[in-house]
Structures are given as structure tokens and as C-alpha cells.
Amino acid sequence: MINALSFLPFLIFVPIIASLLCFWFKHNRSVILISVVCHSLLLVVSVCIFIDQANITQQVYVLASWAPPLGIGLSVNSATVVLVLLTSVLTFFYSVYSFIYFKDNPKQPLFWPIWWFLIAGIFALFASNDAFNVYVALEMIGLSAVALVAFDGSINALKAALRYLFVGLVGSLFYLMGVAILYRTYGTLDFNQLPTLVDANPAATLALLFITSGLILKTAIAPLHFWLPDAHGSAPAPVSAMLSALVVKCSFYLIAVYWLQVLPEHAPKAGYYFLGLLGAVSILWGSWRAFKVERLKHLIAYSTVAQLGYLFLLFPLAVQHTETTALYGSTFTASMYLILAHAFAKSALFLAAGDIIHQYGHDNLSKLSGLVKTSAVSTFTFAIAGASLIGLPPSGGFIAKWLLLSEAIETQMWLLVCVILLGGLMASAYIFKVLNIAFSTPSQHANHQVTHKQSAMAWMALVLACCAIALGFNAQSIMAPLMAPPVVVDLPSVHSMPSVHFMGVFV
């Protein structure tokens, strides 16, 4: 079995190369060619990593062959393997969608380089094993996301982008301050070494506080979520889908890494419960705002805030459950599954919304009545994806909610049980509010001229929604590796590996 570890840097360098090529060869056909090649490469790599994950998760790919504390290592754990696969699959869908979405947009040549760079940033973040490197990756994602949000040039989009930029920068600076404190107190930045060196030192808790507050700002949890609806709302459809489904998850993944893997001893127990509380508040507040808001994309954005709240319930459950917090076990599987289900469902919703806006020219809910007649496919997508969000049985969302619920019940946390159920109910409230509007006959003939053609975009969104439902069935295969704790084997530093020639593998 070839050692997939050597494929790891592919994840990062292939998108950067693609970005450069797209910048240099501007016109359409070449961009399509580059994108297709790169996407297929990424898919192959991530599948190999997923298959071979048993021994990959033990090793670190040392860049520039300097041992980790000094150099930077790339490594993948059981969670990131799934996330990497998810990212490559989803980005493939988004790129295909973007081809159609930006077909007649003059700014298209400028879109692709930034888009590819954003993908590179995401992979860099998932693969990196070094605290400061994570900061750079965060910045990469942040800045390119801002550029994409501001892509369609309207004043609202620009203001939303500016606000998003401020939030991003402040969040990253907080994170940098945390890293600086860590470096000062422990002298190393490597994720594998930090947990071993760390002793009971208040500075570590302080660092954790800074890092967490920075990342919470970037994950848009309840009190600090004000920027997300505007940013995701006014971005073009594929970008908002990417933001909701992946970008926001990256900062959540980081919080999970710091709280569960890197600095578990120093995280005060109250901290876990506080995160849980934040999660619960954001579920309720997000759903309530989603129900109240008028524009379709804002509604979907607020539902992202709500679903992120579900993810944060992982922390109290993890602490309560096994006492030994780690990036595996049934609680973590539940939240990983929720990430998967939410990613597919949310992207389907945003792509469907994109299609609706493409046809109607606006996404103002009050004027969208009778949607089902003009764009039946996107309403159907909306229904299926909504079902997965609410957690109705056949969907992936149901499995995730089921796992979360059984965890909550096992750990006797009745408050969480109520929050989960209430969240599901409120989700159904705003999803069915939209469906009601879709089904109602248009009172007065809305003055917009509606192009009735069922564009390919709607079918793309439908495929994604079906994936969200399909997740409900073969949960077994995805969850098995997550459940089992990784077999801890001493870390052979690659340096000492005999001649693992990167290119040798191909020759």
C-alpha cells in the first residue's frame, strides 16, 4: 500500500499552483481545464488519505526535513481526514456551480485565483501541525474570503466585506496573541509537542482564553455572530455556500483541537460548560432570528449560526462523557457527523437560493410566494435540505441529532436534550415558513419577469441535497474510524525514514 503521507503536501500546493495558473491564463477554457485537473487530483489525494488513514494519522510530514519543533510538520488526525475529504468533494461541486453562476460575469477571470487560494488556505489549515502556521492559514482564508464576499461590487457587499475583514483581523490578532503567550511560556509551537511539555501554568489558560475568544469571533457564535448574516448573505451563492459549509467549520475545528487535544489539562472545566452555554444560546438566538428575518439568504445564514451552536454542544458532552477529552469517541463522532450533514444541507440551500436569485433577481421572502411553480426543483431541494437541517428521519441530520440526543441522555444533561429538541422545532419553523410561502399562490402577480428555465444550477443543488439525505443511510462506514481511538505508536520522524522520494513514488 503506497504511503499516502507523501501526498499530504499535494493538498496545499496543488491549489496554489492552480491559483497561479488561473491568474496567468485568464480566458475561460483554460480556467475550466485547470480547475477540472486540479479538482480531480485533490479528490484522488483525499480519497487515498481517507483509505490509508490508519497509519497516516500517526506520522508527521516534516517540511524542509527540519524536525518539527524547529521546522513545520504537516499531519492529519482522524477528524481532519474526514474534513479533507468533505472539502475536496464540496469544492468540486462549488467550482462546477461557479462555472455556470459566473458564466457571463466580466469579472470572472479575477474570481478563480482567489477561489483556488481560499481552497489552499482551508487545506493548509486542516493539514498544519504548527500553531503559527495555523495563524497564516487563518489569514489566508480570511483575506481571500473577504475578497470573494466583496466580489459582486455592490455597496452592501462591500460594507459586509469590510465588516467581515475587521472581524477576521481582530480574531486572528487575538489568536496570534495567544500563540505568542504559548511560545513565551513553552518555547515551542508544534501541536504534538505542546501537550507533552505543558505543565499546570496559569499562562497556558490565559493563552487558551485569547485563542478561544479569537476563534469564537471567527466562528460567529451567539454574541459575536453579528457579522455572519451580512457576509454570507450578500456574497455570491457559491462563496456563501463555501463560507457556511467549510470556512466557519475550520475555526470550530481549531477550537476543538485546542480544547480537546492540545491543552486539555489547562482548560478549566467551567470553560467547557461555558462553550456549551454559548452553543445553546446561539442555537436559540440563531433560529429565532432566522424565523424573523426577511431575506432568504439571511435566513439561511442565521440557520448556520444555529447549527454551529449544535457543534459547540460537543464540549460539555465530551467533558461530561469520558472525562478524557480527545479527538475521537462517540461525542466527537456525533459532532463530526453533524458537520458533514450540515455542510451538504447548507450548501444545497445556498446553491438553491442562488438559483432562485438568478431567476427572480431578488430574494425578498414576501415577494417569493408561488415559488413552487416557477422553480420547482429548487423548492424541492430546499425541502429536502431543510428536512436534513431539521433532522427528519431519512436524512444525515437525523443520524447526527440521534447521536447527539443519545449522548446527552447518557450523560444525563437534560437541559441539552431540551435545547436540541427545541432547536429542531425552531428549525422546522423557519424552514416550513419558506415552504409555506413557496406553496401559497402568488396574491398579486409579482412584477418580476421570471425566467422559467430550470437551470443546471438547480439540479446541482438537488444533487447536494440528495447527498445530505444519502448520508442518513450508510452512516456506518463513515463513523467506524472516528469511533475507535487511534492506536498510539511512537512517532517515527520522517527524517529518519529511508529514502521516501516524493517523486520516486511516481517514477
Next chain:
Amino acid sequence: MNWQSTLPLLILLSTSVTGILTFFVSEQNKKLRSALNIGGVLCCLILIGVLLNGVFHGESFKTRISLLPNIDLVFHADALSLLFISLSGLLWGLTSIYAVGYLADSKNQSRFFGFFGLCVFATMGIALAGNLITFLIFYELLTLTTFPLVAHKGNSDSIKAAKVYLMYTMGGGALFLAGVVWLKTLAGSLDFVATGVLADLTHLDPTLLQIIFVLIIAGLGVKAALLPLHGWLPVAMAAPAPVSALLHAVAVVKAGAFGIVRVVYDVYGVEFAASLGLTLGLAIAASITIVFGSVRALFQDDIKKRMAYSTVSQVSYIALGTAIAGPIATMGGIVHLVHQGIMKITLFFCAGSFAETLGVKKVSQMQGLGKRMPLTMTAFTIAGLGMIGVPPLAGFISKWHLGLGAVNADMHWVLLVLITSSLLNAAYFLPIFYAAWFKPAPDNWPADKKTTRLETHWMLLLPPLITATLVILAGLFAQSVYSPLSWAQLVSSREYTFIANTSLELAQGQGHLLWLALIIPLVFLVFNFTRVNRFVFHFLPLAALPAIMLALFCESGTSSSIGMVFLGSELSLTHTSRLFLLLSGILWFACALYSTGYIKTESAKRYCGFFLATMVGNFGLVMAQDITGFVAFFTLMSFASYGLITHDKTTAAFAAGKTYFIWVLIGEVCVFAGLTGFLINQSDSISSLPTWAGSMLIIGFGVKCGLFFMHTWLPLAHPVAPVPASALLSAIMVKAGLIGMLNFLPVGQISSLPLAYLLCGLGLMSVFLSAVFGVLQQNAKAVLAYSTISQMGLILTYLGTVFLVPFLTSTATSIPTDISTTLSATLLTTVSTSTAQAHWAMLLPAILAFAVHHSITKAALFLSVGIPIIRHNRIYYPALLLLCLPVLSMAGVVFSSGMFAKALLKTATYNVSWLSLPLSLSSIGTALLMLRFVQLKFRTDTDANASTDSNTAKNRFIAWRRFIPFALLCIASVLSVFVSSTYLNITLSDITINSLLTNIGVLALAIGLFVLIQKIGNKAVLPAGDIIVIYRALAKSLLAVIQQGCMCIGHVYGLFFTVLRQYFGQAYMVIHTWRLARVNTLFTPGLTFTALLVVFAVYLLINQPAS
């Protein structure tokens, strides 16, 4: 995956594939879409058929698909799931046919049928679910698929309905999910096991299980429309008719009930649930819902809203059945699952087609619907009657078993709930039938624009008819192997690990001939509705011939019992029933002949219909030996004779008909209650009939016999009915009450003072008072009616004496007793006290003789009314002579059968000293009545003579048809006692001189009194029916009181909600706006009816049988 495991999947696949494919069918081509749907339905039904006989032959079907580490999707076909799956499969087929017809021209049908198929897919999934988790998944799927159906029309109120529906079902779903997950974490795998999974998991603490049970039942309760969670059902009526038909009859509501059944039996195990005290709570909740649903239905004017509320109450029967932890009650509950489905779907079909064809949406607009859409209305009526629980239909079977089960489980209050809800059902269904059938149709209905012969599109007509016949079949052939009842038996027996076997006895010998007496009139009845009805009218008398032949040639004791019909009905010719059969055969023959001459041809068809139906009821009544058979024929006869009474369609006829109908219903319910009480006690093997059951029987049959306080309908009905009908009414149908008492009262077995006093008291009062009232009447037939009341009073007084026997001195004169009062084994255990037996042995023949005498003479008298005896008419003299015969015989003049019958009665009750005086007084009274009758007869004939042209040829021909039966009966009236005495082998005591003298003295006294009354009394005019006036006043006041009550309840409601609204404000509280229930002008008899029976219910409660 071998065959066993793929079949359930195939079934699920067939429905889902049909659904999904229909989505892609383009809107225009209707053919492809309906073909696809029908194809889907057929292949699904075939698969279910294969599954059915697979299970029947003992194969077990189970498929297991792993979903999560230790959670897997399980489908398995046990008896309960088969019951539900066949129900939903069949009704899906019918509803899709109906839907194709209903939505013919509405838009986006592909979407409708797509979701329709998916909804049934979810229901099938629920039915086949093997464990609680699969059930949960399909339960939620059902919500998702039914939402677009409810919101199909897209207008504002269907969107609101969808919203409300969602709010409830989503809330319920969340609770259910919480409960299931919690149970899963506690109890591990939740596969359905026959006697419950949790029973043997001892380590779980009960309080947790109770909380989980409450959660799960709340979740299921939303769909099963238990009380607090039922709000969505009436609102969801905004959906199109096929949706509300399938949803509220089969899919959604049944899923909830089915869920409750599954959870109580297969998850908790019924004994374990009972031990936790859960079933009692569920029973109380279900009962409250039942009563509440019916009360709310009472006040709804919109048809579909009324149906919705009735669904709310009916579904809780199933929950009630499961909650009463007893095998029979379970059987009742489960069989009601099926029965309620077919009945409710018929109601919705009909409601839908009414709305579709005539735009009739409100109950108040349903006048004359019967005429405009007869077939749909009949289906509606059958289903409605079934809902009420009228004996032969499906509803009765399940209510009967529920009642029986409740009594076995000592939950007597459930019996009360059942009765009140059945009455409430009657209260809100009967006004509809009454308005539809008997009120004139408004003229503003669209003319029958369709050229086809049928009243609506055939697709709207066929499904309700099929389901209506299903209702009848499920009721009639309840015991047959393939009926839902036997299947429910299989299920409940599995639950209680005992097998109640009901074998199928086959009739032996030529017992089948007995059925001939019933079948021939039925055949005539069928022909009546075809084009040959003119012949039917002319050959009407032939219908009565088989009965006469049977009575003459079959020897007594032949009996034929068919297990399938009713609950094992049994017809047999006992000694008494043979006599009565002969008597009624002769009378029906005579009256039929008479009516061919009397009834005008254009109204003949309707007359023959009712005439034949009553005849069947009468003959069946005479011969039936088992309770359900007797009650069924008794009901048939009473309802059919209503048609006879109101034949002339005059306002007086309808008024009389209305009173008759109320009294019939009162009698019906009393008989029903009495018989249940009788049966219950009998099952407790204490032969002593509880007094309340006995009095119920007496009152019930008393209504038919015209006992004093219940007699008010008789003097009203007879004058109004056509002559042959009134002759039959007073001659034979009045005797039905007597037959009932003879069959069911334990005459000769026990002696109970209260019963004796009740019977004799009422009898005596009716003897004297009716004589007084009769004399003051203006109408000849009314006088005859009063004389019938007095004679029947006499007979019943003598019957009453049998209960006094132990208190009398007894002389052991042995008279051969071959009276076989043995009822079928289940009914009566004979505990003979020698004295009572002997006394009864003498009294019975006397009573029978007197009954025969009375019916023949009374018939003759009534027929005479139809024959104008006028001077210059050719038949004047012979008619006059013949008329004297019955008059004299009735008055008991010497050598007439009347005198002999009275003599027999006197000898039989020689030891009852105080009886001789009333006997003689009664003969005076009868004589008075006869004189009054003759006087009135001649007065009417003379002034009628001036107007009628009696001497045309046609008239003469008709006169002949009338004259012959009249003549026959007059002669028979004299000879009847002699003939019957040989049959009853009683020796006629010789006529002593002094009896002759007393006779003549009585006559003279009567004539003197009559002259005296003429002088002083001719001014005092008494309206027919005398104390009915009092009853009417009583009813009016009661109505006023109830209306006031409703008003104040309404105010309280309004007040409560306005306060709530101010306090919470509109934004936060989505208040379900309870429209103040508009009390429409209720059907007055309906109200008296309910009032009366509330009193009866209270009496029932106070006087609990000591068991």
C-alpha cells in the same frame, strides 16, 4: 436476501416508486398518471395478498437493514401489521380512484398524486415497522409527506391549516423522538415482541418508564388526536376531500392509534403496562376525548368539521380498547381500527361528492339530499348508522366487544362512556339523515347537469358504495374466517396467550328452509327497485306464503344457526314462535291482498319497499332466538314501519312519524341496555335477572306493545297510516313486544316483586285509561288504537302475574309442559321453581290464545274502516253482518272467540284473586270502545258517501280485493280460539250458565254507559295521544335549559380567551381562535332523546348490578 425478507421491501417499494414516478409525469396527460397510480395500487394489493396467505400458512417475514452501530431498520409482518397494511392498501386504491374523479379539473395533480403515493408508502412503513426506531422514522416521514397534501390548494386557509398541522405534528414528533431515544438508551434493542419487551427487563425503575410512556403517548397522541392535541384535525379540513378522506380515515390518524397499540402491546406488554397503572390513565384520556369529540361534533355546522370531530372521538375508541387490559376489549379496539377506517372513509367520500356536485358544505343545506343523490346518501346513512353502532353494522361489533371487554375488566364506567358517545353520535348523525331523507329539497340546487344516469361522476360514486358494502359485510359476517373481527381475534389471542376459538357450526337438517321465509320477501324487495315493480305490487301477498307454509309443515324444534351472520345467529321454530309465525303469515297475506286494492299505484313502489322490509323484520323477529339476531330484526321492523306510517306524506303523518321514531329509538336503546345487562349477568352465572335489566326490557318492549306511559305514539300513528299498514301495526307489530318479553324475560324461572308490580301496574293503567281516552276520540282508527292499547295492557297484566307466583298459593295441577322456552345455551340457565313453572305452564296457552284472538279481530276491524258500508252499495248487507262478527267477538259476546279467550285467561289465573274484577271491567271498556267505533264508522261512511263515486266498475274490482280479506278475517275472528286451542291442546271449559249471564249483564251495562257518555261527554274532545302534550312541553323546556347552558359556556370561553389575548398579546401567543359554537336549531326529538337517556344513564350508575 431470500424471499421472506424481500417481500416487505417489495411492498414498500411499490408504493414509493409509484409516488416518485408520478412526480415526473407531466401535468397534462391524465391517462398516464391515473394508469400509473392504479397500476401501483394493484401490484401493491397483490403483494399484500401474497403476504396475507403467506402469513396464513405460517411463514414469517422479516427484513433487517443495519442503519447505525446497534440500531437497524426492521420490517416484519405480524398479524397486527397485516390488518393495518391491508386496510391502508385497499383504501389507498379506493381513494386514488376517488381522487382522480374529484380533482378532475384542478391544477398540479402530478404533485398531489406523487405526495399521495409517498404518504401511503410512509403508512405502509409504519405498518410493517419491526421496531420502535423504524416506526419513528416512518412516523416522521408521514408528517413530511402529508404537509404538502394539506397545503395542496395553496389558498390562505389551507396554508394556515398546514401551519397548524405542522405545529402539532412537529411538536409531537419531537416528544416522540425524545421518548424513543431515552427508551433506547435504557432498554437497548426495541424490537416488537408479542408480549412486550420491557416486561422482563427488571432493572429499569418504573417512574422513568412512566415518564417515557407519557412522552411517547403524547407524541403518538398528536396523530391519534387525543384531547389536548387534537386541534389540528378540524383545521386540516381545509385540505381537498380525498386528502381528508385518506388522512383522517386511514393514514395519519390510524398511524397514531396503531402506534399506541404497538407501544402498549409490543413494547411495554399489556400486563406490565397495567401493573404500572399506565393503561388506566390512557383509558381516562381516551374516554374524555371520546365524549369531548362527540360533543364538539354536535355543534359543528360544516359537514367535514363534524366528521373531523367525530374522527377525534372514534379514534380514541381504539386507544380505549388497548387501554382496557382484556382480550375481548383488545379485540374490540383492534377491529375498530378497521371498522372506523371503512366507515369514516365512506363519510368523507360522500361529504366530498356532496361538495363537488352540489356545493353542499353545510349540514343545514342537506335537506332533501336523499332524493337528489340517493345512492351517495344511502352510503352516507349506512356509514352513519354504523358509526352510531346500530346492530347489524360494523360499528356495533366493535362497540359490543369494547363494552363486553370493559365489563369483564370491571371497568363499568367505560360502558357508560360507550353509551353516552353512541347517543351523542346519534344526536349528531340523525338530524343529517332526517334532513336529507325526509325534508323537501331546496330548488336552488344545480340541475342534474350530467347526462349520465348516475347522480355524480362514477368515480365519486363507486368508492363510497364499495366501502358502504364493506361496512355492512364486516358487520353482518363478523364471525366469518376472513372478517376483520376474526383477524383481530388472532391478534388479541397472541397478546394474551389463550386461544378463544369460535367454531363454525353448520346448520343441520332442513333448517335452511327457515331462512326461506326471509329470503323470498327480500327477493321481492330487490325486484321492487327494478323496472318490474308493478308485478311486485300485484303479487305482494305471495311474499307472505312461504312463512305460512313453513309454520304449517315444519315441525317445531327445527332450527338453523349460521355462525357467520351477526354473532352466531340462530333461527328456530319453537312451539310459540311457530304459532306466531302462522298468525303473522296469515295477517301479512290478508293485508297484502287488501293493500293491492287500497294503495294507489304511483306510490306503490315506496309502499312495497317498506312493506316488504317490515315483513322481513317481523318474520325474522318471530324466529330469531339469539340476542343480536332478534335485536337486528326488531330494529329493521321498527325503522321500516316508519316508512309505512309516513306513507301519505301529510304533515300529520310526518309529525306522527317523528314521535314514532323517537319512541322507537327510546325502545331500541332500552332493549339494547336491558339485553347487555341480561347477558352480563348471565355470564356471571347468576340466573337472577337484575331488576334494572328487567325493567329496561319491559320498558323497551312496552314501547312496542303500547304500555301506558309509552303508548303516545300508537294513537297518533294508526289513524295516519294507510289502513292495511295500521292493521298490521296494531295486529302483529304490537305483538313483537310480547314475543320479546316471552323470549327474554325469565318468565317462569324467577319471581321478582318489582317486575311484577311494574308490569301489572302499567298493564292495568293502560287497560282503564285507554278505554276512557278512546271513547272521547273523534277518529275511528284512534278508537281502535286505544282498544289495542287496552287489550295489550290486559295481556301484559296477566304476564306480570307470572312473577307473583311464589307469593300465591299453588296447586299442583300438572298440565303437560312441552313449552320449550329453552333459549340458545348462552342465554338462559333454567332454574325451575316448581310452582312458578306450573303456573306459567297454564298461563302461556291462555295468553297465546288471547293474543291470536286479539290480532285477528283487530285486523278485521281496521280493514273494515277501509270498506265504506253505505246503504245503496251492493255489499252493504253482507259487510254489515261481517262487521258485527269481530265487533261482538272483541266485546266478548257469548260463543265468540273473545269470550272463550277471556274465559281461558280467567281459569289460568284462578289463584290470582284480585284479577277477576279488572277482567270484567276491561270487557266493559272494550264494549264501550266497540260501540264508539261503530258510531264513528257509520258517521264517516255516511258523509264520505256523498263525495266518493263508489259504483264505477274499477271501484268495484278494488272493492272486491278489499272485501275478501276483510270477510276472511271476520270469520276467522270468531273461530280463532277454537283453532288455536287444538294446537295449544287446551281444553275449553264448558260454558256455564252464570258465565253467560254475567256476559249479557256486562253488555247491557256497557250500552247504558255509552248512552250516558254520549249525552254529557260529546263536547269534551281529547287530542289523539293524550299525554303527548305533556311530553312535548317537557321537551321544549329541556331544550331551553340546554341552550342556556351552551350560551353561558360560550361566554366563559370567550371571556377566558379575551383575557389571555390581552395578557399575552397577539404577537407571542398563536391563540387557536375558538369560534363561539353557534347552537343551531337542534332537532327537538334529538334533545328529548338525549335528555331521557342521560337520566337512564344516571339510573344505570346508581343501580349497579351486584357483581
Next chain:
Amino acid sequence: MFKDISVNNQQVVHRDTQSVVIRLSIAVLMAALCAITIYVLALSEPAQPILRNLALAQLDNTGVDNPVTAVLLNFRSYDTLLEIALLYVVVLSLYSCLFNPNESNLPPLPTFESHVIVRHFLRAFIPLIILIGGYLLWTGAYEPGGAFQAGAIIASGFIVVRVVGEPIIYPPWIDTLCIALGTATFVAVAIAVAFFEGTILTYPAGSAAGLILLIEIAATLSITLSLYIFYRMLGRL
């Protein structure tokens, strides 16, 4: 906090709605947090300089004498690569934000005649600046310096010319080429090296210095151009 960004009288302003009380309370809160952090840090003593010793020990086989450059371009070269790529992307996003479909028909920028002394002074001054930039680039290997500093200085030279009003005209393809040049060379070197050494970014023994210099030059070029474009684009709106 960031709620409403609006523009009045030409100034993009954040119309703050929070009352003074809230602002003061938050300020006090921040001060408290700052005090706590300082106090905590005062308590805990800094860690042993593990990385420093490691870095200094390995310095001689990094091919560069200046430890910072060694760290930047050898030990943590991956960070620097991402960082340069970041700069490249920001320029791109600058293009996308300022994208104006009807670019071609914009009026040409006003060019004004600068004062004669300024013109002559510049003619001598610009080559000097470029020289200093080149020197800085070269000494990066030994003393503090390097691509970023050199790029900044050269760019400032160009900007001064621009400020003075002299239009710098160069063919547009240079723009597209140079912006991406820095990242492209770094990535190319990283991949090429992997062929020989097996893992990415491991410079073969002897050639570390040369490669680092190559990367430095490319980086300087792209940084210079990026900074110049920043200024030019902003000016030209």
C-alpha cells in the same frame, strides 16, 4: 460594535449608537483584562529557549549566516511561502475590488509639470534607491535585511516618482507576470527540490544559499511591484 458603516461628508464613518456608559464600561473591562494578563505573565517565568538553541546549532548547514533569514527561508520556509502567496492574493483582490468594467474609457490621470529642482534631484536619487535596495537584498544572508525590506525601499522610490507626477509607463504584462513571480518561483523551487531530496522545501546540501538568493530576488520583485500597484490603484480610483 461594527454595526453600521456609513458615509457622510466624504468620510466613511461608523455611526456609533452605543451610549457613553457602555463604552466606558467596556473600556474598564479591557483595562482589567490587560492588568490580569500582565499580572499572570509576571508570575510565570518564560520558557527555556529550546528553538533558539536548535536554530543556532543548525545554522551552519542552512547556507545562510543571518539566523532570522535562516529561520525565515529555511527552517520555516513554508510559512514564508504562504505569506508571499498571501500578498499575491491581496493584490489580486485589490484588482477585483477596483474592477471597473468601463476601465478603458476612464480619463487618463492628470500629469502636471513638477518643479525643475525636483526633477533633477530625482534623476540622481532613483538609481541610488535601487542600489540601496539591491544591497539590502544581498546582505539579507548575513545581516538583517532581505527581500521584504529591499522590496519596500524600491517601491517607495517608484511611489516618490509617481507623487512627483512623473508617469511610470510599462507594459501591462509585466504587472501580471511580476505579481505572481515571487510565489511562482518559491513554489517551483519547493517542488523541484522535492525531486531530489524527497520532501518538499528541503534544499540540497550545497545549494541552499543559491536557492535562497533566487527566491529572495523573485520575492523582492513581486513585493516591489505589489506595493507600487497598491499605491497606483488607490490613487487612480
Next chain:
Amino acid sequence: MNDILMYSATGFVLFFLGLYFVAFAPLVITRILAINIMGVGIFMFLVAHANSHNGVTDPVPHALILTGIVVAVAGTALALVLVKKIQVLSHNQNVTINSSSDTDQHTIQHTEQSPNQRTKDNLHD
């Protein structure tokens, strides 16, 4: 030893000062400057630590700071571009507004190429 502490303390003070002004500065431009100040605060803290080992400076923090500076530059550039663009767009709008009768400063119409979204209220939420 305490001078290193002094430098770290000033670093933190700068950080929080920057944070306050990012939150509450009236002009957006000052906000961008405030972010840079926060960056400087962190770098001050790092530098202070780098020289805390008696004479031999630790190169790693320096490298980190260099990278940090470049990232800060990138961020600031992007922010400035956005602010400038907003200013230009709203200026064009005001011009269009002045031409049309409604001159109220606050009701900012949106420019022609953006779809007919709702006006002011979707700015606040």
C-alpha cells in the same frame, strides 16, 4: 529582568488600546490604524521575549514578527481598498441623489448595477 516585563506590559497595553479603538473609533480609517496598533502590540511582546535570554537573541520570534508584519500589511491594504471603494460608490450615489429630488443624506439609495435590494434597513440587523 523587569525591563523585559516592562516591554511585555507595554505590548499588552498597546494591544488592548488598539482593541478599544477598533471597537469604538468613529472614523473607519482610525479603526484600520487601531488594528495595526494591536499588531504592533503583539510584536512588541514577542520581541521583548526574544531578547530575554541574556544577550543571545532568539531568531524564531523575529521571523514570526516579519511574517506577521507582511500579513498586517496585506490586511490593511485590503481594508483601505474597501473603504476607498465604499467612499467612491456612496459619493456616486450622493451625486445621483442630489440630481434626484430626495437629498436626505441618510436615505442612501443603492447604485444602479446592484439588484433592487431593500435599502437602509438591511444594514442594521
